Amino acid sequence: MLQSSEIREIRKDFPFLELSTKEKPLVYLDSAATTQKPRQVIEAMNRYYSYENGGPHRGAHRLSMAATEVYEGAREAVKNFIGANSVEEIVFTRNATEGLNLLAYCWGLENLKEGDEIVLSIMEHHANLVTWQYVAEKTGAKLVYLYIDENKEIPKKEIEEKITAKTKLLAITQSSNVLGTMPDVKTMIAYLRKVSPDAKAVVDGAQAAPHMPVDVKDLDCDFYVFSGHKMLAAMGAGVLYGKLDNLNAMKPYMYGGDMIEYVYEDHSTFLKAPGRFEAGTQDVGAASSLPVAIDYLNAIGLDKIHEYESYLVDYAYDAMSQMDDITILSRPTNPRGGLITFNFKDVHPHDVASILDSKGIAIRSGHHCAQPLHRSFGIHFSCRASFAVYNTIEEVDYFIKNLDEVRRLMGLGTR
């Protein structure tokens, strides 16, 4: 496992930690929302805007070519990161949400109809849920939810009952942003292929790609989406992976410059993937952060990152499960993502978050873009502490100790 001396070295790379002083600590436990950035990533973007900035794909001049090189280099890095077959299978988007919307518009609206079923889990982030609600409403396809058991897992029976020949799309998270549950998407997709060979499988990897090795070929998914900003890279650097035949069978999402082949007065022809899905001037600055973030994660090792984050979660879970005024919502056992979601008896999550913030601890409070999941537990919101490789066990301790501050200020007494 990563040693505390290694974590100390890693922390030196993260400028935001300079904000943390003895008098005014800053413990960032909201990496599931967005991660902080190492200086290497910030320097790459600085370098791009200082010395490599030009209109990508269009010019014959030096800086345009430099920008194209940065952009296409990022595509190559992402291809290798997720084990895709070719760079053509990597479409840059703003984020996971945009990737899912692209699929909803370009595949869902075009291919689904009444009688078809879209299978998704109750754990989905709204990005992988509201999008399919829209498609269902427009096409007449039906949404079918996979529910979870007390272990916060989708039971095999649920999968075998709900994925049927009528299933035309499986839209599933690889790691829940609320529960930390990591469904066995590979087995689910294999089952889908057996019972409905023409169906497509979309995997939401927003919370998985930053924390564990991903191999899209091994998963055999048709599409995979994630957000660079949740894995040390910049906001605006999102990825949609698609098997090439799937992508080239889809019409473009947005129309305009840089995605066309020929344009006539009355019609146009379009580039093949990925160009046809990247209309307009792309966010090369954001893309420039991806190879550096990927190198950074790979240098530590995603297996080691997952192991270390699990250690932090196990520690928090063990301590918090002794507290009878706290209900833990997230998954009780490993494997699980790097987060713990909980509620204080009789205290609103916003109060918990505000009190912790007064002690320099940043957690998330609210519904975490998963209202149906919260409603299925009979609640509306929760608190979430999420961890990354730059967190320490001492920070987790500080967080746990300060739960007493919540008790004190809310008049709950000490435990």
Ligand SMILES: Cc1ncc(COP(=O)(O)O)c(C=O)c1O
């Ligand atoms: C599981 C999951 N999917 C999708 C998203 C959407 O990501 P973004 O807001 O970067 O598009 C998130 C963001 O929190 C998420 O946790």
